């Protein structure tokens with residue numbers, strides 16, 4: 001099996017020629033490039049999954065405050081809220097969102113997370129995929145396979161565009177994470193490779209143009225809540241694709257458009273903490289409180 005691909009269309013044609021899923025191509029590629037055994041690559045991904053699960057557990061059960069003191073405790077609050085049984089958007093969605101926020105709060109407290117693809121967007125993939133896997137009775141092996149699907153999508157976005165807020169805005173970070181999660185969920189639940197890339201494309205399209213404007217330059221606010229919305233984006237995009245709804249603009253073109261939009265954002269809106277929410281009166285006050293008048 002050929003293991004080199006540089007675009008979504010190439011990846012789909014490899015899947016179709018060999019009648020395999022995206023995760024199988026990605027796993028074969030990792031084995032080939034690393035020269036490690038398949039078992040060893042899978043066991044590394046198992047360790048990533050364990051770190052994700054621990055971060056969710058910690059954020060949902062411990063009293064976490066970020067190092068700056070700006071954030072913490074919201075994941076637990078959402079957990080208690082949805083456990084009472086009455087939510088607007090549904091228990092399962094709120095459970096996934098609470099899990100995603102938990103991971104970001106652990107990140108804000110300098111705890112261990114898996115950057116997937118970045119620390120600022122690290123809640124979306126575990127929040128969406130682990131809670132969905134639980135709901136559908138999927139095994140760790142299923143989730144690990146899905147993480148390879150997510151890796152393939154993350155690899156394509158990284159290589160053909162960017163996953164950095166400093167380069168492409170929040171659309172690149174939380175958009176990439178949502179695309180990874182949506183595609184992974186689609187394959188895990190039996191969707192085709194084409195449906196997986198449709199879900200990824202839809203996720204990015206949903207937040208095209210979203211700016212990166214962290215308050216006080218810290219990866220906390222609005223980042224934690226953007227992971228909440230990114231998780232929702234991933235789950236809805238997966239559902240659209242599984243329902244047979246396609247992306248009118250193909251994945252590769254969406255990724256290219258995202259890069260162009262990112263490049264057209266002014267530097268104030270690309271992780272410098274000098275525009276958007278960071279430059280509101282409250283955003284400035286918070287920065288002064290944490291760092292002094294700079």
Ligand code: SF4
Nearest residue numbers: 120165170173212223
């Ligand atoms: S606002 Fe910026 S730092 Fe925060 S999650 Fe989005 S891209 Fe990352």
